[in-house]
Amino acid sequence: MKVLVGVTGCIAAYKACEIVRALQKAGAEVEVVMTKAATSFVGPQTFAALTGHPVGLSLFDDTTDPIPHIRLAEGCDAFLIAPCTANVAAKLAMGIADDLLTSTALACTAPLMIAPAMNVHMYENAATQANLATLRARGVHVLDPAYGRLACGDVGAGKLPEPADIARAVLDLLHSADAGALAGRRVLITSGPTVEPIDPVRFVSNRSSGKMGSALAEAALAAGAQVTVVSGPVSVCYPDAASVIFVDTACQMLDAAQRCAPDADIIICAAAVADHRPANPAAHKLKKDDDDAALASIAMVGNPDILRSIAEGKRADQVVVGFAAETDEVLANAQAKLHRKGADMIVANEVGAELGFGTDDDKAAFIMRESVEELPLMAKRQLAERIIERTCNLLSEIS
Ligand code: PMT
Numbered sequence: 001m002k003v004l005v006g007v008t009g010c011i012a013a014y015k016a017c018e019i020v021r022a023l024q025k026a027g028a029e030v031e032v033v034m035t036k037a038a039t040s041f042v043g044p045q046t047f048a049a050l051t052g053h054p055v056g057l058s059l060f061d062d063t064t065d066p067i068p069h070i071r072l073a074e075g076c077d078a079f080l081i082a083p084c085t086a087n088v089a090a091k092l093a094m095g096i097a098d099d100l101l102t103s104t105a106l107a108c109t110a111p112l113m114i115a116p117a118m119n120v121h122m123y124e125n126a127a128t129q130a131n132l133a134t135l136r137a138r139g140v141h142v143l144d145p146a147y148g149r150l151a152c153g154d155v156g157a158g159k160l161p162e163p164a165d166i167a168r169a170v171l172d173l174l175h176s177a178d179a180g181a182l183a184g185r186r187v188l189i190t191s192g193p194t195v196e197p198i199d200p201v202r203f204v205s206n207r208s209s210g211k212m213g214s215a216l217a218e219a220a221l222a223a224g225a226q227v228t229v230v231s232g233p234v235s236v237c238y239p240d241a242a243s244v245i246f247v248d249t250a251c252q253m254l255d256a257a258q259r260c261a262p263d264a265d266i267i268i269c270a271a272a273v274a275d276h277r278p279a280n281p282a283a284h285k286l287k288k289d290d291d292d293a294a295l296a297s298i299a300m301v302g303n304p305d306i307l308r309s310i311a312e313g314k315r316a317d318q319v320v321v322g323f324a325a326e327t328d329e330v331l332a333n334a335q336a337k338l339h340r341k342g343a344d345m346i347v348a349n350e351v352g353a354e355l356g357f358g359t360d361d362d363k364a365a366f367i368m369r370e371s372v373e374e375l376p377l378m379a380k381r382q383l384a385e386r387i388i389e390r391t392c393n394l395l396s397e398i399s
Helices: 009-023 044-051 068-074 086-094 098-109 120-123 127-139 163-177 211-222 251-261 292-296 308-314 330-341 380-398
Strands: 002-007 027-032 079-086 112-116 146-149 155-159 186-191 226-231 245-246 266-269 275-280 300-302 319-326 345-350 364-367 370-373
Touching: 002 009, 002 098, 002 146, 009 027, 009 044, 027 044, 044 127, 044 364, 068 098, 079 098, 079 163, 086 127, 098 226, 112 163, 112 245, 120 155, 127 186, 127 226, 146 211, 146 370, 155 266, 155 330, 163 380, 186 211, 186 251, 211 226, 211 292, 211 380, 226 251, 245 292, 251 266, 251 319, 266 308, 266 380, 308 319, 308 330, 330 345, 330 364
Parallel strands: 002 027, 002 079, 079 112, 186 226, 186 266, 226 245, 266 319, 319 345
Antiparallel strands: 146 155, 275 300, 345 364, 364 370
């Protein structure tokens, strides 16, 4: 995969060196194109040394290549402009092509991502916001700048995000652009609640609807995977193309998941499994008056931990992802779960009246051993795509 990195005239231009390095570390070949203003902040020789390629600076200087913008545009799988000044964002929005970088952007049909970085007032200016909205509407991937103290001393939105986060966003983009990123792969998903009987008509359960598991199944199918869902009782419909095994209890879910796990490349445990079950479910319906004592005090026993047992038995070529549903201390609790359960990643989601169980939207964070990525509130289907993209990255790192 080849990434073209465009660098524009901004104090954060030096961070583009780290972005180039992070992309190379992930296996990308990188070429750099710079505006004239960018060369006032970082010398092109730095990027030439980092990439092993001459740096594109001008439409006319290279006598061996009469149309460098077309070569650069056609030769990349993604074009990242980071940092992207207000001026260059405005030119892109207007279709102005008055130097090598903007001409390349206009000629490029590969996915384009920009990371705007500038003073907060320039960023918030209606003209800049309108230009960014135009670019987004045309399918350009516009990264939100970070909030903090800016080079000019102002505090606000306008900082370039961390180079590692930008590089990761480019990699996610590359993977999502590849419609068949999971072609030939198998994905196993646990979904929905478990129900643990007290007697033949009563049970202990929770409010999981299966919406998250269904969204994950759709996203994995869209990426070309064969999908198996092991689900507790739900009213959502899973995609027809997924094969679904319905179960009731945590023990049944464990049994089905363990049977399917050896065939799976990716295992995602999104189910809300009851941690405990009634120790001695009654064979007959417990009756008011006659069975008051039994109903008033139901002895519980611990359920098996499905995620943990699958993570313990996983092969080196498998990726195991868990969820953490938390009401407080979301990140800290999820981090503890990542280690305790031995998963490769935990999707931490805040649960509450309007979030998590049964809702259409979710606010989540990806917790990995060395990084945390907090995501904004989004539809579960969109979150599912992000999870699948990230999981594809984890899979490609180990394959
Ligand atoms: O189905 P929806 O209405 O769309 O709601 C989605 C969801 C909120 C249920 C989902 O996003 C989610 O967070 N699922 C995990 C809920 C949960 O019970 O989390 P937990 O913190 O108790 O468990 C942590 C992880 O261990 C989870 O991956 C869970 O599947 C797994 N686990 C837990 C207990 C157990 N005995 N076995 C397990 O495998």
